[in-house]
Amino acid sequence: MEPQEVPDFPMERERSLAMYREPLDSPGIIPIHQKNSVIHQFPLLEIIQRLLSRFQPNSDLDKALAIIALYKAAKPVYMYLKQFLAYALTSQITVPESDPVGREILAWMSDRVISKGMTRNAMVITGGLQDPARHINMHRQGQVTHPSEEVQCLPPIGTKLFWIGFRPFLVTRNGYSNSPAAAGFTAITSKDGRLQNSLNIITLGWSLEPLQHFMKICHDYKIQTKLDTTTVYFSGSREDGFGGNAWHSVEKAIRKLDTVDMSEDIKQDLIQDAEYYYSNESKQFFADCGIPYRRGYLFYGPPGTGKTSFSAALAGHLNCDVYMINLATGEMSDGKLHRLFLALPKKCVVVIEDIDSAGIGREQGDSSENAPRPTSPQVAQLPMTLHSATSMRASARRQPQIVTLSGLLNAIDGNASQEGRLLVMTSNNPHTLDEALVRPGRVDKRIFFGNMRTPAIRAIFLRLVGRAASAKGNYTLPQLEVLAETFAERVPDDTFTPAKVQNFLQSCRGDPEKALQGVDAWVAENAPQIALSADSGSLVSDIGPETQEV
């Protein structure tokens, strides 16, 4: 049989077949089955290999598809590498923006990073928002501008890189990923696991020390630039995120103590007591005697007599921040109150406003979370029989969050409670308060804030009307003092609250004659409320003398 002619292979085919003919142990060549098994162990490599082989495309469409697919395949690798490098080479911290530290960092960045032109991107807010930096800048530039006219540049949502010395810092503002108002509830973390509305700060290195140093820089900056402001903190609502467990802040001009009209003796006594409390001698005394380092005051009296104003002014005088707690919002619970107290700094003034209206005084041992409570001081005075069972149940449904007496006591001086705070409780109806709440050790001083006495009426006239009149140059100081005396004689002693007198005098700003002409009619017009004020005064008298040290 004639041998058949073997047809010639094309050259390419010959070359590829030659690969199979190579001995297995040829140097530099991985047998194809071995090669495939290596690649099969890493599915990602296999995908990449296939994609690369597509780079001998027949059409532009193939090429484009290959590039997109390559990008998709490489992205997880990049993310993984990024996370790995961040983990291996950097240290980082996360701070909620509503935390005082977060506020300090934002204020520092606003001034040192954003305003210094180190960025082309900023978040702009106008006055009225809770931003410490706004006032800081106002004061630094010596401008007297209405807060609502201020425009402040803050770091935008996203990441900012800046250097302190030779060290880079990456600060990421996370913002909210879903609208709290729309959702009615805000998750603590966003979909990608980041803490909502927080700052994430990263720097190179394996120690937290540089980050702590950075936070100290921000804190020192706040102290240095804080001229005439007090930071007022208040507890957030459920919709604000963190379930309302975080403090929110607003910067306010410090109220001077001399703008609060009250008995000078009581005022000086309180100031000296608070100053002594924060002295080193007193700290040592508390430590030596093993007494928990806490101090408490109860300010009681009719509404509008300066209880809250004096507390804020005292905080400003002591150069510390003030933390306001309102128990009657219907959103406060034992747990939330406890967490808020745990987050207090070492030195601060905490004010629990209108403590009687939260219903705690009537709890009388009922520590149930669902115990109903009155919604206003007026309701608190009603006998229990007036609350029908139905309305009590409805009230409990409306206000599922409630603070119990034991929860409050635990928050203010439980074992886990922060030491160093100065606690002020204000009340319109102190006789409704539980004795346990105001016992010595929890309340060290009880101060009555009452209606205006004649010397205080004279002082408020000079402050609200006299100052502006004197500035206009229309009156001399001796003339104004005579007018103030006349005004004080026409306003009945111990009858009107400071808030009422202030309200009248504000309408006569800079015009003493107008105040004197209108005062008699004003007194007559407010006569029916005189009886009410006097009654309120007698209500509080059963707690004891005006000022009482326990």
Ligand SMILES: Nc1ncnc2c1ncn2[C@@H]1O[C@H](COP(=O)(O)OP(=O)(O)OP(=O)(O)O)[C@@H](O)[C@H]1O
């Ligand atoms: N003693 C005072 N001296 C100067 N201004 C006062 C005084 N008391 C009240 N005012 C003014 O009245 C207003 C209300 O005062 P503030 O809120 O301090 O009263 P309060 O006693 O805490 O009232 P409430 O019991 O309703 O909380 C403020 O504008 C404040 O300036």
